[in-house]
Amino acid sequence: MRTYLFQKEIRLDVGVENLARGKVHSTSALLDSGANGIFIDQVWAEQIGLPLVKLETSIPVYNVDGTLNAGGCITHKCSFVVEYQGHRKRVTAEATQLGKINLILGWTWLFKHKS
Structure with missing residues (x-):
């Protein structure tokens, strides 16, 4: 998912809205141009x-380094709304083990928000 380990990370304070329940959960998302999707x-x-x-x-x-991740394969996805600075966007993310990070916004997020 990541192409390089950066010494500085860009984190965004976002809301994740559960579409089924309408509840918004605040979290810090990692903005990562080296990730090929949303996780x-x-x-x-x-x-x-x-x-x-x-x-x-x-x-x-x-x-x-090209080795398989110990967390295993991605087997599930989910859809939700990401809220950032008054903007709301429905996204679909692959669910996997991210460790201390709850959300990674990768290339697909950056491409949609380039302007």
Whole structure:
């Protein structure tokens, strides 16, 4: 998911809205141009009640050095609304083990918000 480990990280304070319940959960999202999508920590997604949808085909996760990630394959996705500075955007994220980060906004997020 990440192409390089940066010494400085860009974090955005965002809201994650559960579409089924309408409740917004605040979190710090990592903005990462090296990530090829949007990713959410599966444990956190379950804790805040986001409905997870099983993927038809699991997606392998590779580390920067090309080895398979110990967290295993991505097997689920979920949809929710990201709120940032008054803007709201519905997104679909792959759910995986992110450790201390709840949300990674990668290339697809940056492409949609380039202006």
